[in-house]
Amino acid sequence: MRVGVIGATGAVGRELVEVLGRRRFPVTKLRLFASGRSAGTVLPTPFGDIAIEEFSQAAARDLDLALLAVSGDFAKAHAPGLVAAGVTVVDNSSAFRLDEDVPLVVPEVNGQALGEARLIANPNCTTAILVVALAPLHAAFGLKRVIVSTYQAASGAGAEGMAELERETRRVLVEGQPARAEVFAHPLAFNVIPHIDSFQPNAYTREEMKVVWETRKIMGLPELLISCTAIRIPTMRVHGESVTIETERPVTADAAREVLRRAAGVKLVDDVAKNLYPMPLTATGQDDVEAGRIRANPVFGDHGLDLFLCGDQLLKGAALNAVQIAERLPALAVPA
Structure with a gap:
C-alpha cells in the first residue's frame, strides 16, 4: 500500500513510522508529511531515509492509506477531501470520534465496526x-x-x-x-x-x-x-x-x-x-x-x-492502535 503519515514529526507520527516497520505493514511506498518548516528534512525510517514533504491535499491524493497524527481542526479540514479522493484515512484526533457514521475502533474490542469505512477514528489514548x-x-x-x-x-x-x-x-x-x-x-x-x-x-x-x-x-x-x-x-x-x-x-x-x-x-x-x-x-x-x-x-x-x-x-493509546486498524482494512484482509 502507498502509505502517508501526516504529522510525521510529532511524537505520535514518529511512533507510527516505527510501528509500521516493526509490524511489517505492507508498505510499497511511505511518504512523510508535515508543515512547510520541516519540508526537506530527511528522516531515517525502517523503510530507508525519507524526505519530509509539505502537506497538501493534491500531494496526498495518490495514497492508499493516510495515517493522521494532527490536530482536530486540521483533520476536519483535510480528511473529507482525502476520503473523497479515494484515500482511506485513520485519524488520531478527536475530530470524528463521536460522528455516528464514523467507526471508532479498538480492534480487540469492536473490530467488526470497521466494515467498509474509508474514514476511521482512533480513540483517545486513555x-x-x-x-x-x-x-x-x-x-x-x-x-x-x-x-x-x-x-x-x-x-x-x-x-x-x-x-x-x-x-x-x-x-x-x-x-x-x-x-x-x-x-x-x-x-x-x-x-x-x-x-x-x-x-x-x-x-x-x-x-x-x-x-x-x-x-x-x-x-x-x-x-x-x-x-x-x-x-x-x-x-x-x-x-x-x-x-x-x-x-x-x-x-x-x-x-x-x-x-x-x-x-x-x-x-x-x-x-x-x-x-x-x-x-x-x-x-x-x-x-x-x-x-x-x-x-x-x-x-x-x-x-x-x-x-x-x-x-x-504512544503505542496502544495512539500509533499501535491506528496501525492495528489499518491491518483490518478489507484490502489487506489480515486475519485477527
Missing part, C-alpha cells in the same frame, strides 16, 4: 487503554458502573509536553530554579495536575468526558455509567488507570484474573507477593496493556472489582 480490559470483563460479568482515575504521562501532550517535563526537571535539579509551565497549566515537574483539556459545564474536563463518550460508543453501551478523573503526572510516557467496576453478575478476583489472562491486548502482571504490578517503567514500549492489583471491591461486595492498568500512550 479510552483505548481502558476498553481492552473492560470489554472482556463486561463479556464475562457484565458492567453496571465504572469509576476511573487516570495518571497520565507528559507524552499525552505530545513531544512538546515531554520536552517541557525534561527541561523543567533539569531546571529544578541542576539549576536550582523553580519549574515553569508553558505547555501545561502549571509546572509538571515534581507535581501532579488534576486538569487535562478544557473544563466543561458539568465541571468535568473534556479529557474526562472523552473517556465516558468514547467508551460507550466503542463498547456499544450507550447507557453505561462512567465517571473519570484525569490527572497529569510527571512521567515521560505510559498512562496509568485506577479502575473500579460494579458488575451485573458475581465476580471474584481469581475469575477476573483468568479472564484478563486470556484477553487479547492485555498482559496480566499481578503477583503482589513478588511486588509485580503494572507500572510505567515496565509498560513503556510494550504493545499490551498491563493489568494488575486485581481485588474484590468491598463497597460492591461480590459484584465489585478494583484493578490498575498501565498502557503506553
Whole structure:
C-alpha cells in the first residue's frame, strides 16, 4: 500500500513510522508529511531515509492509506477531501470520534465496526487503554458502573509536553530554579495536575468526558455509567488507570484474573507477593496493556472489582492502535 503519515514529526507520527516497520505493514511506498518548516528534512525510517514533504491535499491524493497524527481542526479540514479522493484515512484526533457514521475502533474490542469505512477514528489514548480490559470483563460479568482515575504521562501532550517535563526537571535539579509551565497549566515537574483539556459545564474536563463518550460508543453501551478523573503526572510516557467496576453478575478476583489472562491486548502482571504490578517503567514500549492489583471491591461486595492498568500512550493509546486498524482494512484482509 502507498502509505502517508501526516504529522510525521510529532511524537505520535514518529511512533507510527516505527510501528509500521516493526509490524511489517505492507508498505510499497511511505511518504512523510508535515508543515512547510520541516519540508526537506530527511528522516531515517525502517523503510530507508525519507524526505519530509509539505502537506497538501493534491500531494496526498495518490495514497492508499493516510495515517493522521494532527490536530482536530486540521483533520476536519483535510480528511473529507482525502476520503473523497479515494484515500482511506485513520485519524488520531478527536475530530470524528463521536460522528455516528464514523467507526471508532479498538480492534480487540469492536473490530467488526470497521466494515467498509474509508474514514476511521482512533480513540483517545486513555479510552483505548481502558476498553481492552473492560470489554472482556463486561463479556464475562457484565458492567453496571465504572469509576476511573487516570495518571497520565507528559507524552499525552505530545513531544512538546515531554520536552517541557525534561527541561523543567533539569531546571529544578541542576539549576536550582523553580519549574515553569508553558505547555501545561502549571509546572509538571515534581507535581501532579488534576486538569487535562478544557473544563466543561458539568465541571468535568473534556479529557474526562472523552473517556465516558468514547467508551460507550466503542463498547456499544450507550447507557453505561462512567465517571473519570484525569490527572497529569510527571512521567515521560505510559498512562496509568485506577479502575473500579460494579458488575451485573458475581465476580471474584481469581475469575477476573483468568479472564484478563486470556484477553487479547492485555498482559496480566499481578503477583503482589513478588511486588509485580503494572507500572510505567515496565509498560513503556510494550504493545499490551498491563493489568494488575486485581481485588474484590468491598463497597460492591461480590459484584465489585478494583484493578490498575498501565498502557503506553504512544503505542496502544495512539500509533499501535491506528496501525492495528489499518491491518483490518478489507484490502489487506489480515486475519485477527
